[in-house]
Amino acid sequence: MTQNHEIVAGFLPLLDSALLVIAKEKGFAEAEAIDLRLVREVSWANIRDRLAVSRYNVAHMLAPMPIACNLGLTPLAPKMIVPMALGLGGNAVTVSSALWTEMAAAGASDDLDAGRNGKALHKVVVGRPGRPLRFAVVHPHSGHNYELRYWLAASGIDPDRDIEIIILPPPEMPDALGAGQIDGYCVGEPWNTAGVVSGKGHIATVKAAIWKSSPEKVLGANAGWADDHPDAMAALLRALYRSAIWCSDPQNRETLASTLAKPAYIGRPVDWLLPALSGDLQVGGGQITSVKDFFVPRGKAATFPWKSHALWFYTQMVRWGQVVHDEGNETIARNTYRPDIYRTALQPLGVPLPGASAKVEGALRVETPVGSTGASLTLGPDGFFDGGLFDPDKIDAYIEAQRAAKGD
Structure with missing residues (x-):
């Protein structure tokens, strides 16, 4: 007799929660004898803390956050593992309409080219009087923070001296932009599209241009729970992989968008979600720019937890002074991502490993x-x-x- 697995998962209202949502809504979890309970959260800190006290077994998480937890960089840091990624890409950098006007005058264009538009931003920053520009990211230990900093630094802008970076929850970013409290932000969808649709923002570049095929969210798991429930973990990975197959089918885009738009999940208009799924982004000023592989839920090993992804995030933690580099810390980062668990769970399905x-x-x-x-x-x-x-x-x-x- 198949044992039922009860799994509680936290998530934030973002497009890249799709694999968890669809695993529940389309029966992939049920087919694996999983009673999957999804709990919508308001902040990444809440997800981290509730994993620590075992309120959640697993969660939709920022890809670097489990590494930061294992390195002791956060309060209530549980020991965590990453047995699966939840897709590639999905982020963008949105700036205020006023800042975009300055960037366009300095050579920026709607093609979202990270090099050209980064140089244009550099010209604006260098010639700007008064307070430095202020950008928001969702968390210090986030792909958003590290990709924004990488883009700025490679464009000649010192993220710690030339601009200010603050932390805001994703849903608050478009309003903060419109109120003039920030000049730009790096976030996942649909919050870039929300800034554009409101008339407050213009997309300057995207994650898929800064680092192609790069990781964003992962399945973070309380390591103690994972160790004690290997069968439940394997069943969940199989359910999520089948969900990824479904999410990657272009014929399912409308249904996927309408499902995510429900109040229990993202709770925003379907029209805010479709651009990221098709890659045809509304960048501002009525312009639509097509981005190949803007969000990849399955192809190109999109769900594989690469140790090189974990280690790149670790190098950025070192680069920006969050942790010292030594053999012990490097080993912790390397061992947080667990492709061995992924392979064991999915090999019976014959998936590409x-x-x-x-x-x-x-x-x-x-x-x-x-x-x-x-x-x-x-x-x-x-x-x-x-x-x-x-x-x-x-x-x-x-x-x-x-x-x-x-x-x-």
């Missing part, structure tokens, strides 16, 4: 077939906009090069 657990990030300039078990697998492109490479076997050199670029 990468032959390696880490890769050189930024090395694939085009879509490339790679070694895998199960079905065939294509990865890439995965390049950084400035041409950078991150080799997880050469972390010391990467950190030193970043330190030298910062002038420390």
Whole structure:
């Protein structure tokens, strides 16, 4: 007799909660004998804290947050693991209409090119009198914070000196932009589209342009619960993978958007959700720009928990002074992501499983077939906009090069 698994998962009202939502709504969890209870939260800190006290077993989480917890960088830090990613991409950088006017005059364009528009922002920052520009991100240990900082730094802007970065919950960002309290923000969808639709913002660039095929949200799990319930964890990963297949089918976009738009989930108009699913983004001023692979829920090993992703986030924690670099901390970051659990759970399904657990990030300039078990697998492109490479076997050199670029 199949044992029923009761699993409680926290999530935030964002597009990339889709795999959890659809696993419940379309019966993929039930098919794995899972009673999946989803709880909508208002902040990432709440999700982290409730995982720590076992109110949640797993959660939709910022990809770097479990690493930060294991490094002891947050209060109530539970020991956590990441057995699965919840997709690639999905973020953008939105600026106020006033700032975009200045950037456009300095050469920015609606094609969302990270290099060109970063240079334009640099010109605005250098010539700006008065208070520095203020940007918002959702959490200090977030992909948003690190990708925004990477983009700014590679564009000649010091994120700690030339601008101010503050923390805001995603739903508050468009209103803060319209009120002039911030000049821009980096966030997941639908909150960039919300800023554009309101007439308050203009999308300057996207995660898929800053770092192609880059990670965003993951399934974070309380390590103690995962250790005690391996069968439940494996069943959940299978349900989420089937959900990813469903979410990646273009024929399901309308249904996916309408499901996520329900009050229990994102609770916002369907029209706010469709642009990210199609990649046809409303960037501002009536302009629509198509972005290939803006949000990828399944293809290109989008749900695989790459150790190289974990280690890149770790290098950014080091770069921006959140943690010291040493062998122990590097090992903690490396071991937070658990491709072994992913492989064990999904191998019976015959899904494409990468032959390696880490890769050189930024090395694939085009879509490339790679070694895998199960079905065939294509990865890439995965390049950084400035041409950078991150080799997880050469972390010391990467950190030193970043330190030298910062002038420390």
